[in-house]
Amino acid sequence: MAARGLSHARDGRTVMQIGDWTLQTGCHALLLGPSGSGKTSFINIVTGLLTPTQGELWVAGEAMSRLPPAGRDALRRRTIGLVFQTLRLIPALSVADNLALAQRLALGTADHAEIARLIDRVGLAHRANARPRQLSQGEGQRAAIARALCTRPRLLVADEPTSALDNSNATRMIDLMFEAANATGATLLIATHDGRIAHRFANRLDLVAPMANAA
Template sequence: MLIEARGLTHRIGNRTILDLASFQVVSREHALLLGPSGSGKTTLINILTGLVTPTSGDVLIDGRAMTGATAAARDALRRDKIGLVFQTLRLVSALTVRENLSLAQNLAKGRSDRSEIDALIARVGLSHRADARPRDLSQGEGQRAAIARALCTKPALLVADEPTSALDDVNAQAMIDLLLESAAASGSTLLIATHDHRIRPRFPRAVELQALAMAT
């Protein structure tokens, strides 16, 4: 089991943000997390990837504990197993596309392989922009660069948060094509959090989260 979560709850003040009895994902089983704004999709993504500690519950990633681990252990597990594509690109502005990937690979693996990086940049269609900095990229180019950065460590789990929310129909489908093709080439399992029902037919499995009422 690549992802195994049990009894997850998360509260902020008197408000319950997430209440999920169980959630599991098998390796190579791509899945969607669907739901309206306020349903806890991003919170669940952040808990699964160790960026947020839940109020209660347990998360295992490829058999290793994410919850209950030290911050250093969560960082190591995330580096070893997870690639993240955030809603905001979070590329290092002072570095080129190639340098962003090299930095990510060095941090995760302690090494940088120029040939691997250039092959990945080519796979996402950015060979002609490898030496460009983030501010010089179009929105679509920036998204592809962020996907390449997430994949450069060959993660077991590739997580994307609302990757199509700002895209029109044609570009939304192109983004999903790219994510699915890139995950397949890297052997990664893809988990996408979204409220975009346009991409639902592309995934065999979807989990629908519901917005929770304010607790008293």
């Protein structure tokens, strides 16, 4: 993943300014910065949900920022696993069916044995048939992590993935994300304020609030 001259403005004001930054394939990085520094904007640009107003963002050798919306959607499905702060699980589907749908969209087929293994790995085997509304916040976050991993992504992007988890489960989920990424050579980018996991990352991208935002 690489940013080149990357910045983003909204209503004439710069809300994110990174410039040039590269995260080598298979490396893991922490995205840090105070409120207003553009972390969410950067994540949305990386995942193709937002087009930067200046510069380029490359993912898996393709210029995500140059692609039309349909092309960005296709690249995201093929290469990126997402864990949002808002879980975005489909309410009408069970945990297992949420994972199966994600696999079909990304890979063309569902591997039910792999889905069961991941659900068990995040400690939700007893909740595999539960709907999202039946899960606690922590359970929902673990289900969202399993859904992101089940597509075997080349890039895993997570926004505050451990914020609703206790110490034991936070460690367990970070271990799982590292394990899954290392097994496939995937790149891992995590945005967080969680000091419990910061020491696990050698690479950091520290964002600062652009001066244009100062009042």
